[in-house]
Amino acid sequence: xxxxxxxxxxxxxxxxxxxxxxxxxxxxxxxxxxxxxxxxxxxxxxxxxxxxxxxxxxxxxxxxxxxxxxxxxxxxxxxxxxxxxxxxxxxxxxxxxxxxxxxxxxxxxxxxxxxxxxxxxxxxxxxxxxxxxxxxxxxxxxxxxxxxxxxxxxxxxxxxxxxxxxxxxxxxxxxxxxxxxxxxxxxxxxxxxxxxxxxxxxxxxxxxxxxxxxxxxxxxxxxxxxxxxxxxxxxxxxxxxxxxxxxxxxxxxxxxxxxxxxxxxxxxxxxxxxxxxxxxxxxxxxxxxxxxxxxxxxxxxxxxx
Amino acid sequence: xxxxxxxxxxxxxxxxxxxxxxxxxxxxxxxxxxxxxxxxxxxxxxxxxxxxxxxxxxxxxxxxxxxxxxxxxxxxxxxxxxxxxxxxxxxxxxxxxxxxxxxxxxxxxxxxxxxxxxxxxxxxxxxxxxxxxxxxxxxxxxxxxxxxxxxxxxxxxxxxxxxxxxxxxxxxxxxxxxxxxxxxxxxxxxxxxxxxxxxxxxxxxxxxxxxxxxxxxxxxxxxxxxxxxxxxxxxxxxxxxxxxxxxxx
Numbered sequence: 048x049x050x051x052x053x054x055x056x057x058x059x060x061x062x063x064x065x066x067x068x069x070x071x072x073x074x075x076x077x078x079x080x081x082x083x084x085x086x087x088x089x090x091x092x093x094x095x096x097x098x099x100x101x102x103x104x105x106x107x108x109x110x111x112x113x114x115x116x117x118x119x120x121x122x123x124x125x126x127x128x129x130x131x132x133x134x135x136x137x138x139x140x141x142x143x144x145x146x147x148x149x150x151x152x153x154x155x156x157x158x159x160x161x162x163x164x165x166x167x168x169x170x171x172x173x174x175x176x177x178x179x180x181x182x183x184x185x186x187x188x189x190x191x192x193x194x195x196x197x198x199x200x201x202x203x204x205x206x207x208x209x210x211x212x213x214x215x216x217x218x219x220x221x222x223x224x225x226x227x228x229x230x231x232x233x234x235x236x237x238x239x240x241x242x243x244x245x246x247x248x249x250x251x252x253x254x255x256x257x258x259x260x261x262x263x264x265x266x267x268x269x270x271x272x273x274x275x276x277x278x279x280x281x282x283x284x285x286x287x288x289x290x291x292x293x294x295x296x297x298x299x300x301x302x303x304x305x306x307x308x309x310x311x312x313x314x315x316x317x318x319x320x321x322x323x324x325x326x327x328x329x330x331x332x333x334x335x336x337x338x339x340x341x342x343x344x345x346x347x348x349x350x351x352x
Numbered sequence: 353x354x355x356x357x358x359x360x361x362x363x364x365x366x367x368x369x370x371x372x373x374x375x376x377x378x379x380x381x382x383x384x385x386x387x388x389x390x391x392x393x394x395x396x397x398x399x400x401x402x403x404x405x406x407x408x409x410x411x412x413x414x415x416x417x418x419x420x421x422x423x424x425x426x427x428x429x430x431x432x433x434x435x436x437x438x439x440x441x442x443x444x445x446x447x448x449x450x451x452x453x454x455x456x457x458x459x460x461x462x463x464x465x466x467x468x469x470x471x472x473x474x475x476x477x478x479x480x481x482x483x484x485x486x487x488x489x490x491x492x493x494x495x496x497x498x499x500x501x502x503x504x505x506x507x508x509x510x511x512x513x514x515x516x517x518x519x520x521x522x523x524x525x526x527x528x529x530x531x532x533x534x535x536x537x538x539x540x541x542x543x544x545x546x547x548x549x550x551x552x553x554x555x556x557x558x559x560x561x562x563x564x565x566x567x568x569x570x571x572x573x574x575x576x577x578x579x580x581x582x583x584x585x586x587x588x589x590x591x592x593x594x595x596x597x598x599x600x601x
Binding site for chain 1: 433449
């Protein structure tokens with residue numbers, strides 16, 4: 048009986064006047080009966096609209112101010128004070144991001160695997176590590192910058208360098224990667240673990256073949272967050288990576304990331320227009336990196352997870 | 353022939369005494385059913401047979417469990433034990449990967465890399481689980497897209513792919529419709545020629561239909577163990593009789 052009625056519904060969808068379709072008038076009557084319900088709808092809809100509007104406003108504003116300033120000069124291979132090219136900064140940012148992730152991801156993911164898979168539940172150490180990670184995540188980046196300067200730049204005598212900047216940022220994003228990875232691992236259903244152990248797979252194989260692939264989208268979400276912080280960071284970098292205008296040719300040379308470049312341009316006050324252009328480049332770069340990460344996440348998800 | 357021998361076994365979850373002095377010997381190539389009300393310890397006992405209880409924190413076991421005369425809590429490698437004693441869980445738990453990779457996971461774990469060999473095992477396991485015809489064109493599709501009944505038979509195929517000697521089934525049909533249940537019961541009867549099956553079931557009709565021997569559990573105690581016919585036609589213990597006639601539980 049039920050099957051039949053569904054079929055007729057689909058065949059002549061247009062002719063039928065479905066009784067379960069709520070008309071506008073009916074909805075209004077129902078709201079009249081429950082005015083608080085209507086109020087709630089208005090509040091949440093307004094909140095959503097305002098949040099979206101704020102983001103769109105910033106985007107549009109940056110694009111309007113920036114796009115006219117995207118001159119070929121801005122992308123000249125080498126920086127000089129005439130063209131204020133941001134090309135070296137783009138490359139420096141990408142290299143810095145890669146270095147930071149290479150340092151932070153293994154430690155962050157490794158620590159999360161320990162916390163989620165190996166440590167006993169209710170373990171004291173686990174609680175301490177979690178509290179510390181949360182505290183670290185809330186520390187202003189300038190504090191990391193100060194630490195990086197005192198430790199990497201002076202104590203280890205690396206000078207203002209790619210390495211000092213990457214290590215400082217790695218410490219900064221470590222809690223983010225660790226916590227998101229841990230969350231992702233915890234949400235993998237226990238039934239997968241049971242299934243894998245039940246087939247005689249050991250812990251290592253279960254983690255690598257079953258748990259990590261299932262958790263991959265969550266882990267990558269953490270990495271994307273980390274990339275956002277790296278690319279947008281200035282305070283922690285000025286005192287560690289420095290603000291040299293050329294390409295950072297080796298791990299011990301200084302350079303400026305795109306965000307620092309923008310900061311310096313704005314601060315000097317001589318190249319405000321180019322700073323807007325650089326902002327557009329930064330926006331596109333972040334968008335590009337996020338799209339790429341999402342693409343990789345999808346690929347990995349399809350293949351293994 | 354005797355496959356599993358459980359002697360003077362006690363199990364505790366922390367302070368809770370979950371299984372009390374269980375003695376149970378199970379025969380090879382037979383279907384043994386554990387019945388009893390929820391919380392009586394039958395699933396716990398089943399999970400002790402392939403040491404899945406090792407994963408539960410605070411679980412302590414005393415006594416002796418032997419597989420073919422060998423102490424499974426002694427020097428036996430736990431992964432080898434689980435290869436010999438496969439398990440199908442209450443809720444179908446296919447991995448989030450293709451049908452083929454699901455079946456091949458076990459054999460790959462135990463060192464089979466050859467593609468042809470894997471192809472053969474996958475086909476054979478799916479045939480044994482009576483699901484080859486339904487899935488042969490969908491081997492590369494995700495196993496999560498299958499229906500509940502298909503997923504459970506896939507999990508049985510996955511367990512069979514490592515050629516276990518014993519198959520543990522923990523209420524494997526409780527979440528399935530009668531048609532899928534029927535298919536899995538038929539499958540069990542077919543499989544017992546080559547495997548020893550131990551199943552937990554809430555469904556007494558099911559125990560009656562397919563098992564050779566039945567053990568009745570109540571509050572952590574094994575009350576009665578006998579051939580299924582004897583248990584259902586002439587129970588020795590009053591509590592067994594009350595349970596199977598539906599007066600409690």
